[in-house]
Ligand SMILES: Nc1ncnc2c1ncn2[C@@H]1O[C@H](COP(=O)(O)OP(=O)(O)OP(=O)(O)O)[C@@H](O)[C@H]1O
């Protein structure tokens with residue numbers, strides 16, 4: 001099956017010193033499926049998202065969307081069209097919404113651009129349908145402003161807004177990490193019907209590998225800008241092969257404080273040190289890739 005969105009050998013370096021934030025990343029997103037991109041802070045997850053949405057241009061490698069090379073898309077209107085197909089949901093649900101505008105405005109604006117033939121009434125009905133899809137009640141939610149919503153509700157509105165333009169791809173960058181633990185899973189639970197019914201290809205970015213199981217058929221573990229292990233999520237979680245993946249599984253990290261205890265942190269430093277190299281990605285089982293560790 002041809003991937004909806006595919007990267008080959010993606011590299012990104014920043015600044016005069018050309019610090020590599022991402023090296024040789026090859027991933028594929030498929031219709032109706034979700035890939036989890038997992039890694040601790042600074043591993044390059046958001047850089048990858050920005051390349052995929054072409055907010056940044058890669059220093060090396062290619063990005064193909066629907067078979068078309070979008071690596072060096074330039075024109076404003078080409079980029080705008082591309083980004084309507086590849087929508088982004090951000091970590092901070094509040095920052096992404098304009099405090100001066102109602103939920104209705106947030107949803108009807110993209111609808112007006114994407115489906116200009118809708119009448120006003122049809123547009124409001126479409127906005128209501130989007131809210132129902134993310135399990136919010138349109139009767140009470142349409143008129144509300146961002147500050148009148150809970151964090152979880154705001155993130156649902158962000159998702160509804162992303163859906164308004166019928167995207168082929170949704171990239172969700174830590175969509176639940178700023179939400180209460182108690183509601184995270186209910187927000188992640190909304191991904192399944194989007195894959196099933198809308199056939200959307202998804203990239204779920206998280207520092208918490210344990211949540212990948214809920215949403216993603218496949219998982220790629222990123223460390224120091226490189227994929228160290230990639231494959232079916234169940235396999236990675238039940239039978240991790242790379243020491244860094246094992247480390248992530250042992251210590252499901254808190255934001256900003258990846259590995260809490262000192263016992264773990266000594267071991268964690270050792271694992272990090274050996275996980276930095278550019279060994280080959282080797283296929284250890286069908287679709288399960290592990291980066292080899294350089295021995296000297
Ligand atoms: N615009 C930029 N200029 C210079 N360096 C950058 C820039 N954006 C990211 N970086 C660097 O690239 C690396 C990866 O950053 P990135 O934001 O992709 O990490 P992340 O995995 O999303 O981390 P977090 O979990 O904290 O969001 C970091 O070392 C970061 O400092």
Ligand SMILES: [Mg+2]
Nearest residue numbers: 045046047173
């Ligand atoms: Mg990030």
